[in-house]
Amino acid sequence: MELSPKQKEVWDTFVHENPKILLCSGAKRAGKTFILILAFLAHVAKYEGMGLSFVIGGATQASIRRNVLDDLEVILGKELKLDKTNAISVFGNKVYCFDGANADAWKKARGFTSAGAFLNEATALHDMFVKEVISRCSYKGAVVMMDTNPENPAHTVKKDYIDKDGQRLSSGRLNIKAFHFTLYDNVFLDPEYVESIIASTPSGMFTERDIFGLWVAPEGVIYKDFNRNKHFISRDQIPTSKIEKYFCGVDWGYDHPGAIVVVGMDDEGRLYLVEEHAERHQEIDYWVDIAKGIKARYGNINFYCDSARPEHVIRFRREGLRAINADKAVISGIEEIGRLFKRDSLFVVDEAKRFEEEIYLYVWNEKTGEPIKLWDDVLDALRYAIYTHLKPKARRTG
Ligand SMILES: Nc1ncnc2c1ncn2[C@@H]1O[C@H](COP(=O)(O)OP(=O)(O)OP(=O)(O)O)[C@@H](O)[C@H]1O
Ligand SMILES: [Mg+2]
Structure with a gap:
């Protein structure tokens, strides 16, 4: 499968450095979810047939379906149906799908030992849920992957993880690695499509976040394009x-x-x-x-x-x-x-x-x-x- 240069960087880091927490944040349609789905699958495959538990977290079950499971189906070439526990079987392991938008969502992950997690749209998840899932990923070699669009720079996803990019554990293992994507990083998009997105994205915060993938606070006049x-x-x-x-x-x-x-x-x-x-x-x-x-x-x-x-x-x-x-x-x-x-x-x-x-x-x-x-x-x-x-x-x- 062909990867964009930025996705290749993420993949190489995943393979060679195996960080405990791997984040991709940035522009919309930049290829963040796609590369993390691949990395997550490769991670689950490492434990093939071991009957371990993994987590996919998203704001709602519907957003998990739309953003993650549909692409997973294409990559795996088979239909994925959730069982009664909202789990799917992948490579002889169980992957539980948790909706994590609400304050009490973290309780779903309580008392659970996981060998890895993929959290989609991390800023749409409740902070307690994110932290609970991370602490549940206690199996040896577990990895937590997160993708998100940028929000206010004070957001916990930014402060607690992205700002700690490069942090290492006492063992020397890379603890946190964060990648920043812009719209231009997705070399698979049709240039005309990219041009039309740029031409119709409002100036200011929307352009900074959605095109350049930056964690900026909005400032000044709201309708900057009114002339x-x-x-x-x-x-x-x-x-x-x-x-x-x-x-x-x-x-x-x-x-x-x-x-x-x-x-x-x-x-x-x-x-x-x-x-x-x-x-x-x-x-x-x-x-x-x-x-x-x-x-x-x-x-x-x-x-x-x-x-x-x-x-x-x-x-x-x-x-x-x-x-x-x-x-x-x-x-x-x-x-x-x-x-x-x-x-x-x-x-x-x-x-x-x-x-x-x-x-x-x-x-x-x-x-x-x-x-x-x-x-x-x-x-x-x-x-x-x-x-x-x-x-x-x-x-x-x-
Ligand atoms: N390596 C690739 N090969 C082929 N298609 C790709 C590749 N990477 C991404 N795409 C496609 O580009 C589109 C955008 O990718 P993706 O959904 O990963 O972006 P994203 O950064 O998660 O965007 P958003 O922030 O909007 O969720 C998708 O249709 C995806 O299938
Ligand atoms: Mg995405």
């Missing part, structure tokens, strides 16, 4: 005749402004914020009137609403409005909006005064890695509308 010269347009520049669909986003607010935005999508998938309503100190009756006005102008369109005020959502429905709970996944939603600005596929009517203020004041909290919850009202409404609308129906709740 008022390109994305702010006058009403007569909106190609109204080409707009095929309208929908709304709703962010409830009282002390902070409440906001409703109307978004149109044209026949080529470009999006336009065509109306902004943002007011402070207005009761629900006011917002019902605004929404009914929108319905009168655009038809019975969807209102993707902040689900934090279910009584308001219910009130909208009672008034005959198509109120739907929005998908509020913050980082993925921001990534989606950022991608649209980067690709010049999202435009905002220059009458949107609150948007104009917020877009430059909506910033990251570097410590938490989340947005600061100020200057986010119209931007949240816009994110709810677009992120929910662009996702398949199955993902919508309510």
Whole structure:
């Protein structure tokens, strides 16, 4: 099997130095999981027919299936079915699949002796689970492999393992070895595909992490690719005749402004914020009137609403409005909006005064890695509308 130069480095280290903990962190689609699956299989094969226990850990059983077992099946050339204990048999050993996202997940690994583990997407796992699995890998020669995308530099996976790259045990055996991948390390990807990923990844944190694989905290303005010269347009520049669909986003607010935005999508998938309503100190009756006005102008369109005020959502429905709970996944939603600005596929009517203020004041909290919850009202409404609308129906709740 052909390996990329970076994967070859990982493989050589695995074979010649046999570190206790072997990590691959970095860019998306860089080839991290692929090489660790190979190394993990080779490791299990060393103990062929010994009936030992191994662990594959992932956030959920579904993500283990998608990220690990499907590729394992291809490599092994056979279907892998989990037994009642969520285990598969590989080379005469048992490999237990544990979902490790929750605080009590570590209990699954308790009282278990393992000869090796592969932890997929390590930052999506609970720290206690990761530590329990490592301490369970007590069989002689056991190896713990982990792959992950980067997150905040303060994350335990970074501090407790990656920052200790090169650490040796008193025996001289390499204890921790960490490899850093960038998108360019996957030489098997089609160059056009790589180019299109780079062109549509938002600037700042998303590019640093997803392309260059760096553990950076987000900083500064969130929508770095918004360019008022390109994305702010006058009403007569909106190609109204080409707009095929309208929908709304709703962010409830009282002390902070409440906001409703109307978004149109044209026949080529470009999006336009065509109306902004943002007011402070207005009761629900006011917002019902605004929404009914929108319905009168655009038809019975969807209102993707902040689900934090279910009584308001219910009130909208009672008034005959198509109120739907929005998908509020913050980082993925921001990534989606950022991608649209980067690709010049999202435009905002220059009458949107609150948007104009917020877009430059909506910033990251570097410590938490989340947005600061100020200057986010119209931007949240816009994110709810677009992120929910662009996702398949199955993902919508309510
Ligand atoms: N040596 C290889 N030979 C052939 N295909 C490969 C090789 N390495 C990786 N690939 C393919 O490249 C794609 C990305 O690899 P992989 O899933 O390992 O990336 P990753 O770094 O784990 O990405 P993510 O962070 O998104 O999980 C996969 O489709 C994988 O099968
Ligand atoms: Mg992966």
